[in-house]
Amino acid sequence: MADPDAADHTGLCTELRQLRLHGLHRARTLDLPCLLGAAGALGHLDADPPRDLAVESLLRQAVDRLGESREATAAIRSFGLDPGQKLWKAADRRKSAARAQGVSVETFRKSYELTLIDQLANEIIVLLALSSSNPAQPTPDPSQPTPNPRRPDSPNGTPAGESPEPPAGPPVPEPLVITEQQVADALRTAHASADWDLVEGAYGQCVAIAEDQARFMPESIPAFYAEALGRVSACYYGREEHFILHGLGILANAEHANKITPALFQRLYGDDRFDRFVQYTLDGGQRRRRRPHPFETLVETARRFRDLNHLQAVLEDMPTSCVLGGSLNYGRYFSVRGGLGRHRGSNVDLMIVIPDYRWLDEVIAGVGELRGSARASMKALEQRARVWRDHDLDDGYSLFSQRIQMWTDQDDPIMAWAPNRGEYSLDLRIVSSSVLDWILIADIPKLTANTAGNSRSIRDFCQHDTRGNEHQRSFSGRNQRPTLEVTELADSLLRTHRVYSIHDDRYYPGSVQNLLLPRFNARWDNVPVLSALEAFRWKIIERLRYERRQQPYELQRVSLSHTRLEGFAPHILRNIDNADAI
Numbered sequence: 341m342a343d344p345d346a347a348d349h350t351g352l353c354t355e356l357r358q359l360r361l362h363g364l365h366r367a368r369t370l371d372l373p374c375l376l377g378a379a380g381a382l383g384h385l386d387a388d389p390p391r392d393l394a395v396e397s398l399l400r401q402a403v404d405r406l407g408e409s410r411e412a413t414a415a416i417r418s419f420g421l422d423p424g425q426k427l428w429k430a431a432d433r434r435k436s437a438a439r440a441q442g443v444s445v446e447t448f449r450k451s452y453e454l455t456l457i458d459q460l461a462n463e464i465i466v467l468l469a470l471s472s473s474n475p476a477q478p479t480p481d482p483s484q485p486t487p488n489p490r491r492p493d494s495p496n497g498t499p500a501g502e503s504p505e506p507p508a509g510p511p512v513p514e515p516l517v518i519t520e521q522q523v524a525d526a527l528r529t530a531h532a533s534a535d536w537d538l539v540e541g542a543y544g545q546c547v548a549i550a551e552d553q554a555r556f557m558p559e560s561i562p563a564f565y566a567e568a569l570g571r572v573s574a575c576y577y578g579r580e581e582h583f584i585l586h587g588l589g590i591l592a593n594a595e596h597a598n599k600i601t602p603a604l605f606q607r608l609y610g611d612d613r614f615d616r617f618v619q620y621t622l623d624g625g626q627r628r629r630r631r632p633h634p635f636e637t638l639v640e641t642a643r644r645f646r647d648l649n650h651l652q653a654v655l656e657d658m659p660t661s662c663v664l665g666g667s668l669n670y671g672r673y674f675s676v677r678g679g680l681g682r683h684r685g686s687n688v689d690l691m692i693v694i695p696d697y698r699w700l701d702e703v704i705a706g707v708g709e710l711r712g713s714a715r716a717s718m719k720a721l722e723q724r725a726r727v728w729r730d731h732d733l734d735d736g737y738s739l740f741s742q743r744i745q746m747w748t749d750q751d752d753p754i755m756a757w758a759p760n761r762g763e764y765s766l767d768l769r770i771v772s773s774s775v776l777d778w779i780l781i782a783d784i785p786k787l788t789a790n791t792a793g794n795s796r797s798i799r800d801f802c803q804h805d806t807r808g809n810e811h812q813r814s815f816s817g818r819n820q821r822p823t824l825e826v827t828e829l830a831d832s833l834l835r836t837h838r839v840y841s842i843h844d845d846r847y848y849p850g851s852v853q854n855l856l857l858p859r860f861n862a863r864w865d866n867v868p869v870l871s872a873l874e875a876f877r878w879k880i881i882e883r884l885r886y887e888r889r890q891q892p893y894e895l896q897r898v899s900l901s902h903t904r905l906e907g908f909a910p911h912i913l914r915n916i917d918n919a920d921a922i
């Protein structure tokens with residue numbers, strides 16, 4: 341096991357600056373006790389390689405934790421880790437790193453270079469902490485082939501007993517463990533990654549209102565904070581855990597804290613200053629959904645996007661597309677909440693599109709590799725897939741649903757300091773391209789009762805623990821609750837939903853269309869669905885224009901037809917309503 345005390349932050353920074361100046365090839369003669377101690381603790385000296393190669397391996401491991409970013413490229417060039425650059429002079433390496441960062445050499449020297457060295461030291465300390473908490477694993481021999489997992493027969497022609505190539509998707513970063521550190525250290529790396537000023541200002545505004553004697557929190561203030569977080573998060577794609585760490589540093593600075601500690605994490609996550617506002621509390625009947633605290637929603641939204649990126653990675657070698665629905669789509673950083681007592685955190689609603697259901701077993705095998713997925717959920721998924729095949733449910737009008745429990749039998753490292761385990765549900769709807777066309781009414785050019793009919797049905801092969809009622813709304817916000825036809829099928833349910841209804845010349849999207857509406861958020865598109873979604877969006881807008889002409893004195897919007905309208909972040913709601921104003 342590695343010893344986290346093998347290196348201290350100040351010593352590592354000093355030696356990294358020395359190494360950057362003299363070059364990696366001088367590591368054989370330089371006095372680098374902290375770096376060599378860390379390299380030995382992490383197993384880079386086990387095979388007795390030269391000192392410079394051990395230090396180089398340590399640096400590469402630390403740089404890998406920065407993800408695919410300009411900062412990582414700049415770090416690689418600063419230390420000459422690119423092929424052919426090891427013997428470059430320090431000035432040439434600095435010039436190359438400054439170009440990668442997109443700044444002048446002098447700016448890079450005074451600011452970015454110091455921040456990168458500081459962050460690399462942090463990453464080495466985290467690697468030591470991770471290694472200390474996990475038993476050492478034998479280092480694989482690169483000269484020996486690595487066996488691939490066996491897969492069942494699949495539509496790509498890979499026979500059972502022969503292993504296909506592993507997925508070539510984006511690399512999944514190692515889990516980040518937040519360690520106690522000075523707020524100033526987190527701030528340096530945060531401001532080197534993104535402009536956090538708007539987030540800090542909006543958060544300070546929320547806290548100022550929470551700390552005074554007012555009994556009302558204007559919704560526009562947390563909405564402004566959510567919009568600011570959404571902008572900054574674009575700089576952290578694939579590095580969501582660093583987004584959480586940097587966000588914690590920014591919020592801690594706004595609170596005038598000096599050090600990031602478990603107590604600070606827990607205090608901000610469950611911030612009781614907001615509990616006197618009715619939006620942030622649970623009511624007795626549980627009809628209103630609790631709004632999360634500012635740091636809580638930052639953590640919970642980022643965790644779910646991290647897991648969604650991992651799902652994309654494990655499905656990368658298969659023809660799939662993903663459409664994101666639910667609060668992660670319309671309420672990110674605003675209504676995405678963690679668990680509280682017996683109440684679970686916000687679900688993630690996804691529609692996975694495959695060319696046809698022959699790919700179902702292959703997709704299930706890929707989902708089984710998703711980090712954090714519960715073993716019981718995966719076992720149920722495999723069993724229900726057999727029932728699907730045995731009852732020949734691939735009829736062009738049925739979809740396969742499965743709720744996967746996340747982080748119930750594994751610990752999420754990023755939640756080590758949190759007051760809950762971070763459990764939530766991933767609600768998958770797997771549909772073939774033909775079923776998606778049926779949902780999007782691709783065969784009908786206009787959404788009228790004369791051309792499309794008064795309604796259309798779809799069967800949902802789902803579990804018993806899913807909600808049993810159907811709720812629909814029109815563009816004017818009117819409600820109807822059609823009766824569902826439900827059939828028991830081998831410990832599952834086969835529920836017949838309305839894809840849509842037209843009643844009193846008003847269009848009511850069904851629950852499956854509501855998963856797509858109103859943002860049509862395709863996370864990835866390996867089975868082309870964007871054109872089909874765009875065609876359906878224009879049909880919906882034309883239907884809205886028709887109903888506005890029929891009822892000119894009513895307020896009618898696409899957003900009013902969504903049954904989870906109360907969870908929409910106001911800035912997302914504003915964008916949606918502006919988009920249908922044609």
